[in-house]
Amino acid sequence: MLKWIILAPLIGAIINGLVGKRLNERLIGLIACASVAVSTALAFIVFFTQLLPLPAEKRVITEHFFTWLSVGNFRADFAYMLDPLSGVYILFITGVGLLIHIYATGYMHGDPGFYRFFTYLNLFMFMMLTLVLADNLLVLFVGWEGVGLCSYLLIGYYIDRKEAGDAAKKAFVTNRVGDFGYMIAMFMVFVTFGSISFVAKDGVPGFLEQAATRPVEAFGVFGIMTGIALLLFVGATGKSAQIPLFVWLPDAMAGPTPVSALIHAATMVTAGVYLTARCSAVVVKSPTAMAVIAVIGAATAIFAATIGLAQNDIKKVLAYSTVSQLGYMFLACGVGAFTAGIFHVMTHAFFKALLFLGSGSVIHGMHEEQDIRKMGGLRKYMPITFATMMAGWLAISGFPLLSGFFSKDEILWQTWATGALPGGWGKALWGVAALTALLTAVYMTRMMVLTFFGKERFGAGHDAHHAAGHDEGHGHHGKPHESPASMWIPLAVLAVLSIVGGLVGIPKALGGSNHFEHFLEPVIARVQTADNGHAVEPAEAAPAAVATAAPAHPAEEVHDTSTELALTGLSVLLGFLGIGIGFGIFNRNPLKKMPTLLENKYYVDEFYDAAVIGPIEHTSRDLLWKVVDVRIIDGFVNGVARLFAGLSDLLRFTQTGYARNYAAVILIGAIIVISYFGYIAAR
Amino acid sequence: MQLENLGLYYWAIAPEIIVSVVGVIIMMVDAFSSRGARKLNAVIALAGLIAALVSVVMLDGLGSGSYFSGMVVIDPIRIFFSVTILLAAIVAALLASQFLKDEGLPPGEFFSLLMFATAGMLLLAGAGDLVTVFLGLEIASITSYVMAGYRRYDLRSNESSLKYFLLGSFSTAFLLYGMALTYGAAGSTNIQKITAAIASGQVNYPALLLIGAALMIVGFGFKIASAPFHLWTPDVYEGAPTIVTGFMGTGPKVAVFAAFIRVFVIGFGPQDSEIGIQLHTTWVTVLAVIAALTMTIGNVIAISQKNIKRMLAYSSIAHAGYALVGFLTGDFAPVAFYMLAYSIMSLGAFAVIQLLARAGDQRTEIADYAGIGFEAPALSFSLAIFLLSLAGIPPTAGFMSKFYVFKTAWDMTPELRWLVLVAVINSIISVYYYLYPIVVMFFRPLVPGFIKPRIAGMTMIALILTLLGTFYLGIMPNRLMNAMSRPPAVVTQITVK
Secondary structure (H helix, E strand, O other): OHHHHHHHHHHHHHHHHHHHHHOOHHHHHHHHHHHHHHHHHHHHHHHHHHHOOOOHHHOOEEEEEEEEEEEOOEEEEEEEEEOHHHHHHHHHHHHHHHHHHHHHHHHOOOOOOHHHHHHHHHHHHHHHHHHHHEOEHHHHHHHHHHHHHHHHHHHOOOOOOHHHHHHHHHHHHHHHHHHHHHHHHHHHHHHHHOOOEOOOEOOEOOHHHHHHOOOOOOOOOOOHHHHHHHHHHHHHHHHOOOOOOOOHHHHHHHOOHHHHHHHHHHOHHHHHHHHHHHOHHHHOOOHHHHHHHHHHHHHHHHHHHHHHHOOOEHHHHHHHHHHHHHHHHHHHHHOOOHHHHHHHHHHHHHHHHHHHHHHHHHHHHOOOOOEHHHOOOHHHOOHHHHHHHHHHHHHHOOOOOOHHHHHHHHHHHHHHOOOOOOOOHHHHHHHHHHHHHHHHHHHHHHHHHHHHOOOOOOOHHHHHHHHHOOOOOOOOOOOOOOOOHHHHHHHHHHHHHHHHHHHHHOOHHHOOOOHHHHHHHHHOOOOOOHHHHOOOOOOOOOOOOOOOOOOOOOOOOOOOHHHHHHHHHHHHHHHHHHHHHHHHHHOOOOOOOOOHHHHOHHHHHHHHHHHHHHHHHHHHHHHHHHHHOOOOOOOHHHHHHHHHHHHHHHHHOOOOOOHHHHHHHHHHHHHHHHHHHHHHHHO | OOHHHHOOOHHHHHHHHHHHHHHHHHHHHHHHOOOOOHHHHHHHHHHHHHHHHHHHHHHHHHOOEEEOOOOEEEOHHHHHHHHHHHHHHHHHHHHHHHHHHHHOOOHHHHHHHHHHHHHHHHHHHHEOEHHHHHHHHHHHHHHHHHHHOOOOOOHHHHHHHHHHHHHHHHHHHHHHHHHHHHHHHHOOOEHHHHHHHHHOOOOOOHHHHHHHHHHHHHHHHHHOOOOOOOOHHHHHHHHOOHHHHHHHHHHHHHHHHHHHHHHHHHHOOOOOOHHHHHHHHHHHHHHHHHHHHHHHHHHHHHHOOOEHHHHHHHHHHHHHHHHHHHHOOOOHHHHHHHHHHHHHHHHHHHHHHHHHHOHHHOOOEHHHHOOHHHOOHHHHHHHHHHHHHHHOOOOOHHHHHHHHHHHHHHHHOHHHHHHHHHHHHHHHHHHHHHHHHHHHHHHOOOOOOOOOOOOOHHHHHHHHHHHHHHHHHHHOOHHHHHHHOOOOHHHHOOOEO
């Protein structure tokens, strides 16, 4: 059953890839959506009828597809595992994925590469599901690389636009840096534990289970667990766009908007969070790594939020917002609140997919205009888009009782109350996170105000842009218009989810029972300090159960709820304050000049150009190029190759073409070999 | 004397008999049928090869043993290498039909030569005695010499054939002399008896045995094209008709590796006597150096090649080096797997090259491939996949075979880890020249005068088979690996029936 969840989109991709060129749009869209729908249906059936009825500690379903290879003691299976963590992921991946597929049939209407687009999109679904359902690190890596490839193909989808090609390349290269960390981590896991599997195989317990029995490495100690955790995190920073590898994500907006929504907001970019939560048993053994993850997460959150304040491209605003929200998720992981991180992954998938699809609807309605300075007053023309985006905007701003409010509030509270980090760190990180929450409300309000409120700023300028612009496909110029039903229905569904999606995880302090956290608990390791880590008993029953019988959760029972409630009140206040500031400033002065430093994204791209790319170019051009050979070389890579080619030319002289010379060489070789044997014999 | 005592059990050589008889039948059919019976020849050849393949699989059911006074053995080495040889021959036969038609060459002799060459290789893979090793080697070699010169009117083909013949004879002399010295030292030409003599320390002149082994290394080293005995390879490969090149680079090499393993890895394995240990450590040292030299020279010279056939000739030298790394693990399975994977991807690449080269091998320069990527996408993508597999990129057969060899060598022979590192560095170097034709195909402007080649049905089948094989071994290698990892100890404990 599990394998059909994964294979259904692959079948769709194969059909569309092979014969899509000859099919009409309706059929291509039908095949693509149907294949994802099958996977969605199966995912829901398996989750609710097979996984949920199991007792909480035994919620693992495994399925062996085939043994990939087993050489010596190294074994890798193509096997899948469904547990609460991957269960949550497959539900929102297939659900949100299906909605975006439907939306895309409307958005991509008339595009000459329609079949190519859906082939890639289905292939992406296949890879993403492989990633989250993998039962070992190697298969996970197959999915990891696979989604990277699909992302690359889809960012560069508009092959005639240079910036799309450049952005695709940037994403590809940046991700390779992260993957390098992942690969070393995988190697270290295998050497340390003799297994890369999440579940027991051939009597060898999975590495997570083994990791759970290890002692905690004290803060500042650089042991093997710290090494593995940090290298995995390097992989995660690449895929999930954290400092310092976040630069590719904003550029990735060059791809079609449904891609931005699916891959670069809801699913693929959260793979890093998934990896960290999946390997939480390793991560909690290293307070050092947790501190690094928390600090990087918080820094990314506020850094990207400030940049988001000053962007004028609607998709760029959302892109930086995504980077910032991903920072929140890593902050949660870093303070040991993995479940809160995953909770935010889920709610974020709802409201960010909604916002992106809404922005796509706006761009569509505005005839490919993306600059919010040239919009305004759109609420009159696009009422449904406006209403649905309102839900997303309020959710991300932390409006009480919407989905984003619960998950973000949970992260803030867990950060404040964390026991994983040295004293005082939690409070400081909470400060950063709370400030970020304020900024989030401000920049989201700015985007909404500039887009939907105030005076209309399109018209003459818009048409001028149009004449010189790139949109020839639509043909119908003129006033903005509402999008077709295939586009607004997914928006409406996502809006509902953004509003009610948080109700599965209402914290105790607010009178809920936090089902979400209890559901995930068996597969997530608890934070341990160096003292109680030794006393931990390995969990025996469930094969993938990495939960350890650590003392009660620091956040529960121990504290009375008054602090939590006070902080919740404060964050609600910050949200309203942010929205108020946003309205106050930008409704009056929509085109207010933002600080240049922010508008230019702190010059990070320029810095990377100057500090990393520049020197490499410089060296290759001025040193290797001129030293080795000026005439033939195209660039750095060929320069190295030239060295070998020179050697190669030299060796080629042995190839005279005369049989007698060859015979002579054979004779010389024979004499050397015989002499050596003779020398051994005579010794 | 009863016949049973001699082990005259004809089923034990059923594959060889089938292939030889079919070779004779094809000659007869060709002599008595009208012109244009090319298809018939191909069909008979294929039927014979498939029958032989079936008989090899049935041999497996007989269990290990030796027959004909120990001249022929049945063991996993023979089974797996014979299957590879027959698969190579089947692909070659599938490709030959279109090649012979396009070139206007007589079909009859080609198929019978192919069958006789295959018979020789099968004999080589099943040889239990130095005499049968030599017999099989000569049958396979002499037919290969003729096939290399099959395009009689073409000077390059003649040159290829003559060089192959001269140098091949030269190296065979070393091999034969080495066998003679070994016989003198051990008192027998039977490999098991030689092993027994070494194990019990009853060797007449230890020096004679060592020199004999050295001479045999030269002889075998020439046949598998290892450095410094590799110089013939590029000239012969370039001049021979492309399909023959593909077959020569795989079939005979596979067969020679089988015999090489049986003589050295099994016969001269680590025995308990003083001479046994001395012999073993010496040949391991020498072959480790040869392996390192072979891959490095093959890969480095390949970089500067402008002709794709020459490039693949050097690539085949490099691959022999990688296979030698597996050879040194003392287990036949990595080599058997490697040679199977190599045969499939190499034959696939040569199949595409033959199609693109057109009659007379006119277009084999890499420059001739410029821009054809989107003109002939099926062929270009196939070639790209075969090249990537040769470079060892997952998820292809090339990656898995390298992984298997390197992993086994790393685990089983810690003293040879330096060699594994050399091999890994070499595979990285090799990526450069394998990617070059791909870049030329897809990212250069179209070369003038390109005509999209016609692909005949049989050629298409061969291409599909090799492509499927490349992915099958890359993605699901486990079944084959398990089958091969039957303990090699069985091999050494054969009793003369």
